[in-house]
Amino acid sequence: ADGGALYKARACQACHGDDAKTTVLPIYPKLAGQNAPYLLEQMKAIRDGTRTNGLSAAMRPLMASVPDEEFQSIAEWLATLK
């Protein structure tokens, strides 16, 4: 699946920015170029409620039904960005 299309379909850009680094607020992390395995672990943890600190809890509703394979595609796409 196309990670970039999924990134938009899941509205990630609403907070993390179209380029995944011009974040809407500086309290949100830049994701572009981040390690894919780390990103995958964080998306799963936020979906599963094992990470709820700060504003990550606000993401949980967006993540509720997202399967691991989609997170994998999004994580791999983000890791390729500069």
Place this chain on the structure above:
Amino acid sequence: ADGGALYKARACQACHGDDAKTTVLPIYPKLAGQNAPYLLEQMKAIRDGTRTNGLSAAMRPLMASVPDEEFQSIAEWLATLK
């Protein structure tokens, strides 16, 4: 305080790398160029135990006695890195 010196004094490079982006394992996040407010919130959350997912729990002993001001200096230094 010099964030770069504190980064080394607190052994952050042991996992996150001297350049804060060549991480020892891809499951660790790159920190170089990340938003300072986000980094500050994560270091405080890991120290205070409101973020314990994945390997962040392993960092907690390293963070136990670190004052917010030190985290602030480290976060600001990391944000300047490419």
